[in-house]
Amino acid sequence: MNLKSLSLIVMFSLFSIGSFAQANLLNAKSASEIGQKSLLDILITSDGPIPYGHINDNDVLFGIMVWENISLSEKANESYYFPIDEVEGNDQKSLFQVLLDGVKSGAITEVYDSSEFTNQRMLKDIESSFVKVDTTDIGIEYANAGEAIPAEYIDRTELRPSDVTDYRIKGLWYFDRNEGQLKYRLLGIAPVVVDIYTKGTAHENHVELFWIFFADARNVLYQNYAFNPKNPMNPINFDHLLNSRRFSATIYKADNQFGDRRIDDYIQGNDLQKLFEGERIRELIRNLEDDMWKY
Numbered sequence: 001m002n003l004k005s006l007s008l009i010v011m012f013s014l015f016s017i018g019s020f021a022q023a024n025l026l027n028a029k030s031a032s033e034i035g036q037k038s039l040l041d042i043l044i045t046s047d048g049p050i051p052y053g054h055i056n057d058n059d060v061l062f063g064i065m066v067w068e069n070i071s072l073s074e075k076a077n078e079s080y081y082f083p084i085d086e087v088e089g090n091d092q093k094s095l096f097q098v099l100l101d102g103v104k105s106g107a108i109t110e111v112y113d114s115s116e117f118t119n120q121r122m123l124k125d126i127e128s129s130f131v132k133v134d135t136t137d138i139g140i141e142y143a144n145a146g147e148a149i150p151a152e153y154i155d156r157t158e159l160r161p162s163d164v165t166d167y168r169i170k171g172l173w174y175f176d177r178n179e180g181q182l183k184y185r186l187l188g189i190a191p192v193v194v195d196i197y198t199k200g201t202a203h204e205n206h207v208e209l210f211w212i213f214f215a216d217a218r219n220v221l222y223q224n225y226a227f228n229p230k231n232p233m234n235p236i237n238f239d240h241l242l243n244s245r246r247f248s249a250t251i252y253k254a255d256n257q258f259g260d261r262r263i264d265d266y267i268q269g270n271d272l273q274k275l276f277e278g279e280r281i282r283e284l285i286r287n288l289e290d291d292m293w294k295y
Helices: 003-025 039-046 075-081 095-105 124-130 137-144 216-221 240-244 271-294
Strands: 062-070 130-136 154-158 163-178 183-194 204-207 211-213 250-254
Touching: 062 075, 062 271, 075 240, 095 124, 095 183, 095 216, 124 130, 130 137, 137 216, 163 204, 163 271, 183 216, 183 240, 183 271, 211 216, 250 271
Parallel strands: none
Antiparallel strands: 062 163, 062 250, 130 154, 163 183, 183 204, 183 211
16 A cells, blocks of 8 residues: 555545544434534634634735625535525524624624724614515505504515625735745635615615624634535534635725725726736735745
8 A cells, every 4th residue: 555545545544533523423322412612622622713823024025905796606615505495404504694693692893884994883783785675555654653563564574594695804915924935814804795775676786785894703603614516524614714715705995096096997898807806816816925935
């Protein structure tokens, strides 16, 4: 047996052990124990996400801020979209539901109206963005008569995971001179959803629901797992999924001589050229690392 074969066997063995331990399927003595976490899993989860290392500003030789769009219509991004419906006995949620539940519970507080992270918003400020309550004509008659409005005459509309079309992320590519390599730090994330006030109409509009400062959401994302289509027995937590850049994204804005002007502000009416411009920026970032080693 050669070294390569031995390495593969060890890798798959460790992979399988970790996979089955999470579900507790093979160790359960009764059906009620299926899905219960082992003590080892509980201890691992309690440690929280791997903390970011401290970076001194003087150690950053260059950096470029980049905004990207993650389209949920792409197959590579399915893990961020599903499941769109809650399934009994399954704790997995879509990324949108994870973020929304975190905001509602107060576990995520760094919520802003834009990627500049200057105007922080409270739950009461943004609740109308994902919940709409309407009163029917009959309900209005009850109100005008000074009577309590029966529940059947109140229409409550809430955004669902299926209403999310994209995610927008903001991050910094930078060259760390201590480690001599190009690195990426994710700074913010925003779900793009159907505007609840145009939902169901002929002219649905899509808006950024809110921007979350990513570091504040890491604990919540670490505790929730995405479906892994390659191995359903081994789900991946959202913190690892996003930090390892396991998604397909297109650049729609980056630092440039115009500040941080969007690509569609200076390239209009040509989607292919916009795509090429995003790839040009991506190639520029790659070349910056190569240039560091030439001088």
